[in-house]
Amino acid sequence: MMQASTIAALATRLDDCALQARDTTKITDEHPDMDWADAYAVQDALRARQMERGARLVGCKAGLTSFAKMRQMGVDSPVFGYLLDTHAVPDGGECRCAELIHPKVEPEIAFVLGRELKGPGCHIGAVLAATDFVLAGIEVIDSRYRDFKFDLKSVIADNTSAARFVVGGQPMPVYGRDLRTTGIVLEKNGVPVAFGAGAAVLGHPATAVAMLANHLGARGESLPAGSVVLSGGITEAVAVAAGDHVHLRVQGAGSTSIRFV
Ligand code: 0L1
Ligand code: MG
Numbered sequence: 001m002m003q004a005s006t007i008a009a010l011a012t013r014l015d016d017c018a019l020q021a022r023d024t025t026k027i028t029d030e031h032p033d034m035d036w037a038d039a040y041a042v043q044d045a046l047r048a049r050q051m052e053r054g055a056r057l058v059g060c061k062a063g064l065t066s067f068a069k070m071r072q073m074g075v076d077s078p079v080f081g082y083l084l085d086t087h088a089v090p091d092g093g094e095c096r097c098a099e100l101i102h103p104k105v106e107p108e109i110a111f112v113l114g115r116e117l118k119g120p121g122c123h124i125g126a127v128l129a130a131t132d133f134v135l136a137g138i139e140v141i142d143s144r145y146r147d148f149k150f151d152l153k154s155v156i157a158d159n160t161s162a163a164r165f166v167v168g169g170q171p172m173p174v175y176g177r178d179l180r181t182t183g184i185v186l187e188k189n190g191v192p193v194a195f196g197a198g199a200a201v202l203g204h205p206a207t208a209v210a211m212l213a214n215h216l217g218a219r220g221e222s223l224p225a226g227s228v229v230l231s232g233g234i235t236e237a238v239a240v241a242a243g244d245h246v247h248l249r250v251q252g253a254g255s256t257s258i259r260f261v
Contacts, residue, residue: 002031002038011045014158017144023101026145026154034153040219042157047082055084058228060216061139062208063160064152065232066200069106072236075152078208080215081160083228089140089166094261097242100142100163103260105240106233107186107248109179109198109205110137110167113227117209119217127206127213130223133171134179136250138186138258139230140164141237165230170254180204183251184234188244194235205231 010027017024027042028034051057064070065078089095097103114132142163145154155161180199185192198205208231213223223229240246240260247257 002034002041006031007038007041007045010042010157011049014042014046014144015049017101018163021099021101023146024144026150027157028151028154036153036156039153039156043081043159046157046159050084050086055086057082058085058088059083059230060212060223060227061160061162061230062212062232065202065208066234068196068200068236069233073148077152078202078211078232079152079156079160080212081156081162083162083165083230087162087164089164089258091166091169091256092258093166094259095140095164097260100140101144102148103140103142103163103240104237105186105246105258106139106141106237107184107194107196107235108137108139108230108233109182109201109250110135111206111209111229111231112171113223113225113229115225116222117213118222119210119214122210122213122217124204124206124210127209128174131174131206133173134253135171136168136248136253136256137230138166138246138248138256139233140240140258164258166256166258167228168248168250168254168256172250172253177252179206182253185249186235186238187247187249188238188240190245193238196234198234200234201232208232
């Protein structure tokens, strides 16, 4: 277990990198013995710093939940992070690239919970029962690590590269729908660049939400009613730059978009 002072120093470093839009080397280079609990402890300390500045917790995210993403990043299991109101961009709104290091976008299905979801023991059925509706969601990831080069523990400490997100305004109830066959099309500057379906995320995107709830439950936390949960990129992440306009269509759930300036 890392010392509290080391955890605090690492959280400060990652926070400063995000605030100043500059990168750093992955923290396991200096701390090769960092364990999973240490990695999430750094993430907790990062969240505490940001909330001390006034940010509010609005939800959580699961990352690396599709084989496309795992293959892209060379890892083999999902990771979990948190979402703050400071990460949220209004539908159709602008994301300032000067505030980010090397942003990429991911097409996701966002769950909005009508009831608290608490592990352990969560499964797809419990997630769907607690879900009020799903929305089209674009996550903007921006690893604080140089060239997006990291291992799982380093990326967990860095709040799983969370930077911004946008969700659409057309809620789709899950009852009577099959999220596995729900199709998505991601367009960059009017050109379709990625396609997929919900099943790309662990067979069913609600599986990622159940894993997240079980992960939180093991730590004595839960997903409160009203939480927004990003279930993970359905395709590989797509790099973006100032001037790009990204639009996501989700079958049955309308669309959402974001402009990079
Ligand atoms: O949301 C995600 O899938 C990203 C998880 C962290 C890995 C990355 O930066 O691609
Ligand atoms: Mg994501």
